[in-house]
Amino acid sequence: MASAKPSSNSSNSSSREKLHQAYNLAGEAASDTASHIKERAADRAAHLRDRARSSVERGKHRATDMEHRLEESIQRHPLVSVGCAFAAGWLISKILK
Numbered sequence: 001m002a003s004a005k006p007s008s009n010s011s012n013s014s015s016r017e018k019l020h021q022a023y024n025l026a027g028e029a030a031s032d033t034a035s036h037i038k039e040r041a042a043d044r045a046a047h048l049r050d051r052a053r054s055s056v057e058r059g060k061h062r063a064t065d066m067e068h069r070l071e072e073s074i075q076r077h078p079l080v081s082v083g084c085a086f087a088a089g090w091l092i093s094k095i096l097k
Helices: 004-076 078-096
Strands: none
Touching: 004 078
16 A cells, blocks of 8 residues: 555656646647747738828828919819809808808
């Protein structure tokens, strides 16, 4: 019986050690996974930020281009421009009454 007890203790401590090792491995795997997810999220955020900046720049360029074309059109046809502005103002005043 004396020999059965130490082997039980040895088996019990071996199980605890294995459980502790499994716990540590699971913790490391979770930490690695969290780090990987964090890196991917940061990369995705940087990509989206770059796309947003690019879209804003394209929008600004298009607005500036439209402004220049409109100014050129007004300079080429000043009477039509004044007539359109008058008609638009008249129409808006009728709608708001």
